[in-house]
Amino acid sequence: MQVQIDPSLFEPIRGRTDVADEIVRPSITYWQDAWRRFKKNKPAMIGLVTVIIIILSAIFVPMFWPYDYATQIRGHENQGPSWEHPFGTDSLGRDLFIRVMYGARISLSIGLVASLINLTIGVLYGGISGYVGGRVDNIMMRIVDILYSVPLLLYVILLQVVLEKPIEQAFETSFLRVFKGIGSDLILIYIVLGLVYWVNMARIVRGQVLSLKNQEFVLAAKAQGASAWRIIWKHLIPNAIGPIIVTVTLAIPSAIFTEAFLSFIGIGVSAPMASWGTLASDAYRGIRSYPYLLFFPAACICITMIAFNLLGDGLRDALDPHMRK
Amino acid sequence: MGRYIIHRLVSMALTLFFIITITFFLMHAIPGGPFTREKPLPEAIIKALNEKYHLDDPVWKQYLDYWKDILRGDLGPSFQLTNRTVNELIGLGFPITARLGIVAIVFTILVGVPLGILSALRQGKWQDYTTMFIATLGVTIPSFVLATVLIYFFGVVLKIFPTTSGRLTRPIEYVLPVIALSGYSLSFIARLVRSSMLDVIKQDYIRTARAKGLSEFKVIYKHALKNAIIPVITYLGPLAAGLLTGSFVIEKLFSIPGMGGYFVNSVGNRDYTMIMGSTIFYSVILVVMNFIVDIIYVMVDPRIKLMGTKEG
Numbered sequence: 001m002q003v004q005i006d007p008s009l010f011e012p013i014r015g016r017t018d019v020a021d022e023i024v025r026p027s028i029t030y031w032q033d034a035w036r037r038f039k040k041n042k043p044a045m046i047g048l049v050t051v052i053i054i055i056l057s058a059i060f061v062p063m064f065w066p067y068d069y070a071t072q073i074r075g076h077e078n079q080g081p082s083w084e085h086p087f088g089t090d091s092l093g094r095d096l097f098i099r100v101m102y103g104a105r106i107s108l109s110i111g112l113v114a115s116l117i118n119l120t121i122g123v124l125y126g127g128i129s130g131y132v133g134g135r136v137d138n139i140m141m142r143i144v145d146i147l148y149s150v151p152l153l154l155y156v157i158l159l160q161v162v163l164e165k166p167i168e169q170a171f172e173t174s175f176l177r178v179f180k181g182i183g184s185d186l187i188l189i190y191i192v193l194g195l196v197y198w199v200n201m202a203r204i205v206r207g208q209v210l211s212l213k214n215q216e217f218v219l220a221a222k223a224q225g226a227s228a229w230r231i232i233w234k235h236l237i238p239n240a241i242g243p244i245i246v247t248v249t250l251a252i253p254s255a256i257f258t259e260a261f262l263s264f265i266g267i268g269v270s271a272p273m274a275s276w277g278t279l280a281s282d283a284y285r286g287i288r289s290y291p292y293l294l295f296f297p298a299a300c301i302c303i304t305m306i307a308f309n310l311l312g313d314g315l316r317d318a319l320d321p322h323m324r325k
Numbered sequence: 326m327g328r329y330i331i332h333r334l335v336s337m338a339l340t341l342f343f344i345i346t347i348t349f350f351l352m353h354a355i356p357g358g359p360f361t362r363e364k365p366l367p368e369a370i371i372k373a374l375n376e377k378y379h380l381d382d383p384v385w386k387q388y389l390d391y392w393k394d395i396l397r398g399d400l401g402p403s404f405q406l407t408n409r410t411v412n413e414l415i416g417l418g419f420p421i422t423a424r425l426g427i428v429a430i431v432f433t434i435l436v437g438v439p440l441g442i443l444s445a446l447r448q449g450k451w452q453d454y455t456t457m458f459i460a461t462l463g464v465t466i467p468s469f470v471l472a473t474v475l476i477y478f479f480g481v482v483l484k485i486f487p488t489t490s491g492r493l494t495r496p497i498e499y500v501l502p503v504i505a506l507s508g509y510s511l512s513f514i515a516r517l518v519r520s521s522m523l524d525v526i527k528q529d530y531i532r533t534a535r536a537k538g539l540s541e542f543k544v545i546y547k548h549a550l551k552n553a554i555i556p557v558i559t560y561l562g563p564l565a566a567g568l569l570t571g572s573f574v575i576e577k578l579f580s581i582p583g584m585g586g587y588f589v590n591s592v593g594n595r596d597y598t599m600i601m602g603s604t605i606f607y608s609v610i611l612v613v614m615n616f617i618v619d620i621i622y623v624m625v626d627p628r629i630k631l632m633g634t635k636e637g
Contacts, residue, residue, distance in 0.1 A: 146340045149562075149615050153570040154604045157592055161600060162351045257467055264469045265573050265589045284473055284578070288481055298470040305465040 034242075037318040044314020050307035054300075058104035067095040069102040069273070080292055087296040091286065099274055100296055106275040107304070110189055110259045111252035117194025118255075119248050122201025127232050129202070130209030141206070147199050156258065159192045160267060167191065186269055189262070193255050201247050208240035242319035249315055253308035260301050276301045330620060337616050344608045349391055352601045353384055378402070400602035405594045411602035418584035419606075421493060422576070425506065425583065426568045428499055433507040433514060433564065438557065440511075441518025445553075446545065448523065456515060463512025469574045472505035476578065490579040502579045506571050510564050514557055522553040558622050562615040569607055 028036070038044055067073065077093040079085055087096035129140040164185075171184045212218065213236060221231050237244070256276075262268040263277030264284075274282070276297045283293035366374075375381045379390060394401055400411035444456040479501060480488030490498040525531065526549050534544045572585040584603070591599035 142336075142339075145336070146343055149340055149612055150344055150608050151566045151570055151611055154607055158348065158351055158600065158604055161592060161595065162355050165355065253465075260467060261469065261574060265577060267589075267592055280469065280473070287473060287477055291477055291481075294473055294477075298473065302462075302466050302470060305467070306462075309465055 034318040038314055041314045041317060043310045044317070047307045047310030047312075047314060050303065051311055054104060054304055054307065055108060058101060058108055061101045062098060062105070065095075065098050065101070067098050069099050070094065078290060088290075088292050090282070090293055091290075096279075096293060096296060099279060100276070100300055103274055103276045103279050103297060104300065104304075106186065106269060106273060107256045107259060107277075107301075110186070110193065110275070111256040111308075113190040114193035114197070114255040115248050115251040117190070118198040118201050118251055119244070121194070121198040122247075123205050123237065123244065125198065126202035126205030126207075127209055127237065130206035131213060131228065131232055131236065133210075133213075137206075144199055144202055152196050152199075153258070153261075156192055156196050156262070157267065159195060160188060160262070163188055163192060183269070183273060186273070189259055189269060193258060197251065197255065197258075201244070201251070204243050204247050205237075205240060208243055209236050212236050212239050245319060246312055246316040249308060249312035253305045253312075256301070256308075257305060276304075326623070329623060333616055333619055337612055340612050341609060344612070345392070345395060345605055346388075348601050348604050348608075349388055350384075352597050353387070355597070378404070395605070400605070401598045403591075403596055403599050405591070405596035405599070411599050414587050414599060415584060415602070415606055418582065418587045421581060422569070422572050422583035422585055424493055425499070425502060425572060425575075425581065426565070429503050429507040429510075429568050430561075430564065432503050433511045434557070436507075437511040437514030438518050438554065440515040442522055442545070442550070442553075444515065444519040445522035445526070453519075457519070460512035460515045463508050464516070466508065468505055468508060468571050469578065471508045472501070472575055472578045475501045475505055488579075490581050492582060502575050502581065505578075506568060506575045509571070510560075510567055514560065514564075517556050517560060518553060521556045522549065525549045525553045528552075555622070555626050558618060558625060562611070562618045565614045566611050569611070 038048075062069075071094060073089065073093040073095070075093070077089060078091055079089045081088045085095050085097060087100055089095055090099070125140065125144075129137045129144075167188050168184045171187065209232070213231075218231060218235055221235055226234075259268055259275055260277030260280065263275050264281045266281065268277055269275045279297035280294055280301070283290070283297065287294055372381075379387060382390070391401070398412070400415070403409045403411055403414060440456050440460070444453045444460075447453045476488050479486045486501050487498055488501075490502050493499060493502075526545075531544060531549055534548045539548075569585075572583060573589050574585075575581070576583045576585040577589060587599070588603045588607075590596075591603065
């Protein structure tokens with residue numbers, strides 16, 4: 001019996017050894033890798049697309065819609081949904097669709113601005129606490145523990161009462177007058193929500209900084225004489241960016257929710273602008289006769305909350321596989 | 326254990342001290358004072374009012390006086406509802422809120438925990454998907470939306486339940502507010518129990534229990550549940566906070582004359598002493614709740630390292 005073997009199989013592979021160590025596949029950055037994981041996650045993609053649609057319609061729909069949020073159309077009061085008014089009209093004959101779109105602008109801007117303020121305070125506080133460590137860390141974290149054990153919503157309400165007049169005054173008199181168009185009660189909400197809900201962010205940043213600061217690359221940076229500020233800013237924060245982004249994304253819906261809650265009990269954004277919470281609250285009085293007035297703003301709140309939560313969960317899985325539940 | 330309790334007591338006292346101090350100074354930072362009206366009151370009346378409520382004293386003296394009152398359990402007079410004290414208003418409203426809250430806590434646990442267990446035991450089956458779908462909706466839908474939907478369908482359209490609950494005298498009046506109030510926490514607990522149950526039933530001692538030939542019922546309810554339930558205990562503190570603040574809106578929607586309504590009204594009327602009093606009252610309840618929960622937690626789970634016993 002003969003086995004036929006091709007002798008070429010036994011020849012040494014020549015000319016290949018020098019490139020054996022070469023990386024053949026294109027290298028993938030952190031973001032490309034995260035995006036690859038994110039794309040596979042269906043609920044997260046649904047969340048992302050929904051968030052994009054909501055943001056785009058909040059920006060662009062008011063630009064070409066024939067009505068304004070304050071325009072009262074005579075003879076069109078209390079109409080149900082129709083082609084002309086997809087969401088119907090309210091008791092003053094205002095087009096609900098455009099009011100909901102302006103509401104989206106207000107609610108989304110509250111979510112974004114408040115989360116950015118949270119982010120700034122939280123990163124500074126958590127970064128300093130984690131990096132300095134020792135006694136400073138101990139005291140700073142005690143304060144965070146205290147803040148954690150009190151009902152923050154109460155302090156949101158309290159701060160809103162306290163800061164109402166000073167902020168109104170600041171926007172009447174000082175150089176901040178240029179922002180007056182935004183409305184002082186909207187700015188009040190931005191500031192109050194931003195000032196109160198940073199605790200979570202501070203805890204997460206501190207935890208990240210603590211686990212990173214003893215690693216070799218930080219030691220290397222220190223050995224080269226980098227300042228503490230540079231180490232936090234250039235080395236620690238970029239390495240903790242995943243959890244930070246996830247926390248911000250999840251903070252947006254909770255800020256939107258808190259504002260809707262406050263508006264619903266009557267201490268949020270006031271007329272003529274209306275956030276989704278205000279619209280829902282106004283509609284509640286007429287729920288027996290005009291339930292659609294409540295349905296649309298309420299549905300918008302729910303959809304936005306769900307979309308941001310799906311997006312946040314997806315980002316957590318994609319950016320930070322360790323945090324995966 | 327004794328040292329742990331003392332440690333926690335001290336930190337609780339410190340927390341309450343900060344809460345009261347911060348609340349006091351925040352309220353006193355408001356420009357204009359409590360008697361600023363659209364139509365200004367005559368100078369003499371304002372002066373008399375300031376004198377009556379000791380608002381003309383220096384701030385530090387007012388602060389000390391406030392402490393003296395608080396230590397006697399007196400939260401002072403209401404500035405808006407004359408002839409009422411904050412204590413009276415809390416006494417009127419809080420029993421109703423507490424009844425609603427306790428029923429909601431019991432409902433949350435009695436429904437949330439079994440749903441979580443069911444979902445974990447039927448992991449990947451339709452029971453799991455249905456429960457988790459509802460729970461995901463439950464944690465994202467705001468309570469006031471849920472409440473209005475419930476009122477509309479069960480109160481206005483089907484007319485099964487009353488749309489207003491009043492003083493909660495009949496059992497049927499509890500149904501809708503309790504569901505609306507506990508929607509979020511119930512879903513949260515169901516998710517919590519599910520994930521901790523899934524964790525626990527993978528453990529070796531569960532395999533041992535099964536290998537001994539124990540019935541599935543005994544394995545789950547005697548061995549697994551005991552450990553799976555522990556995270557629920559830690560959630561009791563936030564749960565109480567959520568139910569108390571959630572009641573602001575629920576009480577308004579169902580016209581329940583509870584504490585939440587008084588608080589929201591006092592914010593609307595800028596009734597400073599009432600706002601301050603309620604904030605402190607709520608905070609004290611919740612901080613004490615957290616304290617009790619922490620103690621129970623340590624007693625139930627011997628694996629927890631006692632903070633404050635060794636390194637402090």
